[in-house]
Amino acid sequence: MTGELSPIDKAKFVAAKRAANMVEDGMRVGLGTGSTAAWLVRCIGEMVRNEGLKIRGVPTSTRTAELARDVGIEVVSLDEAKWLDLTIDGADEFDSDLHLIKGGGGALLQEKIVATASDQMVVIADAAKEVDTLGSFPLPVEVIPFGWQTTQALLEETLVSMDVMGRSASLRMNGDVSFVTDEGNYILDLHLNRIANARQLALVLNQIPGVVENGLFIDICDTVIIGHGDGKVEVRDINEGTVEHDKLDFAESDNLFTDLVD
Ligand code: 5RP
Numbered sequence: 664m665t666g667e668l669s670p671i672d673k674a675k676f677v678a679a680k681r682a683a684n685m686v687e688d689g690m691r692v693g694l695g696t697g698s699t700a701a702w703l704v705r706c707i708g709e710m711v712r713n714e715g716l717k718i719r720g721v722p723t724s725t726r727t728a729e730l731a732r733d734v735g736i737e738v739v740s741l742d743e744a745k746w747l748d749l750t751i752d753g754a755d756e757f758d759s760d761l762h763l764i765k766g767g768g769g770a771l772l773q774e775k776i777v778a779t780a781s782d783q784m785v786v787i788a789d790a791a792k793e794v795d796t797l798g799s800f801p802l803p804v805e806v807i808p809f810g811w812q813t814t815q816a817l818l819e820e821t822l823v824s825m826d827v828m829g830r831s832a833s834l835r836m837n838g839d840v841s842f843v844t845d846e847g848n849y850i851l852d853l854h855l856n857r858i859a860n861a862r863q864l865a866l867v868l869n870q871i872p873g874v875v876e877n878g879l880f881i882d883i884c885d886t887v888i889i890g891h892g893d894g895k896v897e898v899r900d901i902n903e904g905t906v907e908h909d910k911l912d913f914a915e916s917d918n919l920f921t922d923l924v925d
Contacts, residue, residue, distance in 0.1 A: 670892025674789035677911045678890030679703040682751045682787045688717050691744040693777040695752025696724040696770035699787050703751050708734025723777050724770040747781040754786045755800040761901045762861050766803030766878030769844050778883050785886045797861050801852035803878040811849050814873030826859035
């Protein structure tokens, strides 16, 4: 079954598998959203079912909540958990300071709340997500539907004074209709190409009325686990300044792949 996985999926899987090893009995764990985070949820589910791991998971989207329940993880709300030991999530881009762009899957608001309420945030990603400067990936900004076109105009006007290389914003669509987040909001994707000062931009965007949150995660991520298609993983810890290398075996996880037929 693993033979049917693309190198990129293998990279995502090994990053997720390595991160799952950081999860310990009794932990309250934030569960991210997206294809890499879905691997993580599957890996943790396997540990719950086969090894008797006992954790409480706080999902960052309805999609992740559904998957977590399906694989046997006890799901609780953030308010029930109150504070988390660890959050593991994917990212659309990360730089050498472990600043991130997130929200490609539209879950940035819950993802940022959950990650911020955690002792540690670990990002799992394939190597293609690493960039010198953030901004090639369109920056998602969650806005309330009321007056969203006015908010879009304000955003574009604000970008004129920012050190970015593009300034257009587009409404994210889901087929013919607007994409709607779990909180009932819209997403405006900012096509910036290059963000020279991500810290400043993150603060400025959230001052605009109508903006709920933006997808820049500044000083939130502690560790990134980078997966490669050959099973190699690199673990970078920004606080410790350490880099570890590891290699994972796909064969051990054949039972994870068997339910991937759909
Ligand atoms: C969802 C996210 C995801 O973490 C991000 O889009 C990465 O997704 P994937 O693992 O599928 O590449 O921020 O809102």
